[in-house]
Amino acid sequence: MSRLRYAATLLILVALIVGALPSSPAKAQAPGPDEKTLVIAQSQDVQSLDPPQVGSRTDDNIVSHMFATLYEIDDFGNIVPFLAKDYRISEDGTEVTFVLNEGLTCHDGEPLTAEDVVYTFKRAADPANGFTGNTPGFVFASVAYKDARVDSELEATIVLERYQSIALGLLSEVHIHCKDSYEKMSLEEAQSNPIGSGPYKFVEWVKDDYLLMEKWDEFTLRDPYFDRIVWRVIPEASTRTAELIAGNVDVITNVPPDQHAAVNASGNASVVPVEGLRRIYVGFNFTDNFQSECADAIKKTEVRVALQYAVDVPTICEALLGVPCERATGLVNKPNDHPDLEPYPYDPAKAEELLDAAGYPRKGDGVRFECTLMAGRNRYLNDVNVVQTICQYLDDIGVKTNCQLMDFRAEFIPLLVNQQAGELFFVGSGGGNWNALYEMADFASENSNPNYGRWSNPEWFNRWRSLSNIRDPQEERKVVLEMLEVFYNDPPWILLYMQPDFYGVSNRLDWQPRRDERVITFNAKLK
Amino acid sequence: MAEKTSLAVPAAPPEVIRLQEDVPEASFWRRARHSLLRTRWPILALLILSLVVFLAIFGPQIAPKDPNRITLAARLKPPFERNAQGEMVYILGTDSLGRDVLSRLIYGARISLSVGIVAVGIGGTLGTLLGLTAGYFGGRVDDVIMRLADIQLAFPFILLAIMVLVVLGAGVLNLVLVLGIGQWVTYARIARGETMAQREKEYIEAARSIGASHARIMFRGILPNILAPLIVIASFNVASVILAEASLSFLGLGVPPTVPTWGGMLAESRDQLLANRWWLAVFPGLAIMLTVLSLNILGDWLRDFLDPRLRGTV
Numbered sequence: 089m090s091r092l093r094y095a096a097t098l099l100i101l102v103a104l105i106v107g108a109l110p111s112s113p114a115k116a117q118a119p120g121p122d123e124k125t126l127v128i129a130q131s132q133d134v135q136s137l138d139p140p141q142v143g144s145r146t147d148d149n150i151v152s153h154m155f156a157t158l159y160e161i162d163d164f165g166n167i168v169p170f171l172a173k174d175y176r177i178s179e180d181g182t183e184v185t186f187v188l189n190e191g192l193t194c195h196d197g198e199p200l201t202a203e204d205v206v207y208t209f210k211r212a213a214d215p216a217n218g219f220t221g222n223t224p225g226f227v228f229a230s231v232a233y234k235d236a237r238v239d240s241e242l243e244a245t246i247v248l249e250r251y252q253s254i255a256l257g258l259l260s261e262v263h264i265h266c267k268d269s270y271e272k273m274s275l276e277e278a279q280s281n282p283i284g285s286g287p288y289k290f291v292e293w294v295k296d297d298y299l300l301m302e303k304w305d306e307f308t309l310r311d312p313y314f315d316r317i318v319w320r321v322i323p324e325a326s327t328r329t330a331e332l333i334a335g336n337v338d339v340i341t342n343v344p345p346d347q348h349a350a351v352n353a354s355g356n357a358s359v360v361p362v363e364g365l366r367r368i369y370v371g372f373n374f375t376d377n378f379q380s381e382c383a384d385a386i387k388k389t390e391v392r393v394a395l396q397y398a399v400d401v402p403t404i405c406e407a408l409l410g411v412p413c414e415r416a417t418g419l420v421n422k423p424n425d426h427p428d429l430e431p432y433p434y435d436p437a438k439a440e441e442l443l444d445a446a447g448y449p450r451k452g453d454g455v456r457f458e459c460t461l462m463a464g465r466n467r468y469l470n471d472v473n474v475v476q477t478i479c480q481y482l483d484d485i486g487v488k489t490n491c492q493l494m495d496f497r498a499e500f501i502p503l504l505v506n507q508q509a510g511e512l513f514f515v516g517s518g519g520g521n522w523n524a525l526y527e528m529a530d531f532a533s534e535n536s537n538p539n540y541g542r543w544s545n546p547e548w549f550n551r552w553r554s555l556s557n558i559r560d561p562q563e564e565r566k567v568v569l570e571m572l573e574v575f576y577n578d579p580p581w582i583l584l585y586m587q588p589d590f591y592g593v594s595n596r597l598d599w600q601p602r603r604d605e606r607v608i609t610f611n612a613k614l615k
Numbered sequence: 616m617a618e619k620t621s622l623a624v625p626a627a628p629p630e631v632i633r634l635q636e637d638v639p640e641a642s643f644w645r646r647a648r649h650s651l652l653r654t655r656w657p658i659l660a661l662l663i664l665s666l667v668v669f670l671a672i673f674g675p676q677i678a679p680k681d682p683n684r685i686t687l688a689a690r691l692k693p694p695f696e697r698n699a700q701g702e703m704v705y706i707l708g709t710d711s712l713g714r715d716v717l718s719r720l721i722y723g724a725r726i727s728l729s730v731g732i733v734a735v736g737i738g739g740t741l742g743t744l745l746g747l748t749a750g751y752f753g754g755r756v757d758d759v760i761m762r763l764a765d766i767q768l769a770f771p772f773i774l775l776a777i778m779v780l781v782v783l784g785a786g787v788l789n790l791v792l793v794l795g796i797g798q799w800v801t802y803a804r805i806a807r808g809e810t811m812a813q814r815e816k817e818y819i820e821a822a823r824s825i826g827a828s829h830a831r832i833m834f835r836g837i838l839p840n841i842l843a844p845l846i847v848i849a850s851f852n853v854a855s856v857i858l859a860e861a862s863l864s865f866l867g868l869g870v871p872p873t874v875p876t877w878g879g880m881l882a883e884s885r886d887q888l889l890a891n892r893w894w895l896a897v898f899p900g901l902a903i904m905l906t907v908l909s910l911n912i913l914g915d916w917l918r919d920f921l922d923p924r925l926r927g928t929v
Contacts, residue, residue: 326889
């Protein structure tokens with residue numbers, strides 16, 4: 089018994105000593121704005137800092153400040169040199185050779201040469217690495233990437249399966265990193281220890297709180313004003329707004345329309361509206377992952393066309409997004425869209441008529457069939473309200489819609505990429521205004537990453553493949569217009585709108601947001 | 616055996632025994648009525664709770680509108696606003712999707728109350744059974760059950776609920792289960808203590824001597840005699856579960872946003888507070904406050920009323 093008491097006393101003592109020790113180092117606090125520190129708040133934390141694993145706009149915004157690209161697309165949609173000073177394309181269009189600037193280095197001091205460029209491409213394409221980000225999932229699928237080779241110390245060639253007229257723009261999305269530094273790291277280490285090649289160098293990342301980067305003085309191709317950038321994670325829109333008004337952050341994204349007046353009246357910040365390029369839509373899931381009447385119904389073109397008439401998009405824009413909008417006619421932004429296609433009007437009576445004709449009349453309980461619509465929360469402008477409104481519109485025409493809203497990153501995205509996000513899913517796809525094909529590349533193949541519903545219309549995909557044989561821009565445009573008609577007539581989406589973007593910007597800052605949702609601050613400065 | 620004897624509850628003070636012997640025993644309901652009439656707050660609390668229960672039961676019949684009906688043209692109408700015809704269409708205003716706040720409050724009462732009552736029912740039943748078993752059998756059974764209780768107590772409840780709901784997913788059923796299972800420890804500890812006190816009493820000895828089974832002794836002999844403190848705890852517990860549901864719904868982990876709940880309504884109001892749409896936060900906040908306050912006042916009264924040592928003081 090005495091031994092037992094002794095042991096118990098010892099245990100209590102140990103527990104008291106351990107309890108008295110700090111359980112972890114004191115948590116660092118996100119630095120606030122000052123003369124040389126810019127603070128940006130986004131709704132989501134970064135998932136990975138390893139460039140080929142980066143797949144979302146929020147991650148890309150951060151990574152683009154630390155990793156440079158060969159070419160870049162500027163604020164006006166022009167493709168301009170960055171790490172590379174020149175490029176040339178082979179006769180058959182399957183080889184793009186980039187000529188690098190001299191004297192480039194990565195953040196660990198390693199010289200950046202053609203070998204590193206080739207390593208970047210090969211590493212991203214290596215299936216053993218299992219990367220699923222934008223580079224392997226979208227860029228490589230869209231340009232039909234085949235291989236990369238070193239031509240000389242400063243010349244690297246990217247080899248493609250076939251000619252692709254937008255190859256240069258797509259390849260401009262690949263973030264370059266150095267071979268030696270990344271070969272030393274495991275894939276897991278590379279997730280959180282970026283060794284970049286761009287104007288800012290990684291300092292620290294406190295998960296779900298903030299990421300700090302500092303200006304890298306040896307980078308000579310850009311000279312940003314701010315010495316430090318802090319990327320804070322503030323998931324809740326009203327908290328972001330409150331932090332902006334309080335002067336604790338300089339830039340916030342997706343300011344809800346109902347808070348514009350409060351921001352503008354604060355005297356500390358104002359809302360900068362931008363005609364955004366992100367395509368917001370409700371996708372149809374064409375896979376056999378769901379066995380339901382809805383899953384069968386949406387495989388019919390006439391049902392999908394009927395559902396277009398059920399949703400009042402202009403009213404959604406005006407009431408929930410705070411601006412009037414014209415409904416999208418396809419997946420391409422103006423001015424590259426199809427000029428002759430008229431947006432589907434809001435006409436619930438016609439929707440009902442078409443559903444009756446398609447063999448889905450209202451049953452005794454007034455329901456034609458039941459669908460599940462899944463969506464993430466707090467990723468897009470006012471998304472929770474928009475999704476609930478769409479469900480209401482579908483309910484109104486007898487398509488009973490079970491609206492499921494979930495955490496965007498943790499729950500929705502894994503379901504979406506595995507085609508498990510319901511028969512219907514609400515999502516947005518980043519756009520660009522520099523070429524129609526860039527936006528159409530969401531459907532570069534039946535299995536490409538952004539083709540979440542696995543739409544497989546042969547009229548579309550045969551034409552897409554035929555583009556590799558076309559060099560004449562006018563002929564290419566003709567095929568593009570035909571494809572947009574196919575998309576319109578056999579819609580894989582319920583077409584909604586191009587998302588207007590509202591940035592909250594501190595009054596101390598001189599910065600103009602871009603249309604493509606990329607938060608790039610190289611040209612930002614204090615007023 | 617010696618240890619068991621030492622755990623017996625001390626005898627009641629002599630004056631209490633005298634009170635019980637001298638005063639003729641009035642009927643339970645009569646005493647309750649007299650007790651309530653002598654005090655004011657429990658009556659008010661009872662009235663408020665009756666109203667909430669009435670709204671919860673007859674919500675579909677009395678709610679002026681469909682609580683989920685979205686009308687974008689009517690969004691963010693302030694309370695008590697009259698339209699051009701002089702009619703007050705939305706008495707408590709509308710939310711950011713044009714849904715009627717009053718109807719959502721009424722339907723929210725259903726969710727909040729049913730989550731509170733069912734979760735406490737689950738937790739209370741489970742905890743009472745385990746506490747009864749632990750207290751009656753003692754020994755290893757007692758050790759195992761109480762160590763399980765200690766393990767659960769080591770976790771902050773809200774943290775545990777968040778973890779479980781993140782894994783299982785949000786939803787009314789999961790929420791009720793989590794909240795219910797989170798409550799059992801309180802009941803188990805009280806039931807165990809009370810059972811230990813009861814099992815040493817003569818009427819239990821008598822039951823044992825005539826060959827009554829363990830189950831009969833536990834459920835027919837001991838259980839009716841330990842229910843009073845458990846009922847008091849349950850009344851407080853319903854209030855804390857309603858608050859926990861509101862907290863979890865506020866965090867987006869409770870009931871899905873398409874289902875009207877008071878906590879969910881508060882969460883949705885956050886985006887509108889900066890724009891001074893006060894009614895979206897004030898009305899669900901008031902509903903939560905009044906319900907929880909009423910339950911607490913009633914719990915206080917019930918505790919005093921059921922305690923024989925305090926009988927006659929309330």
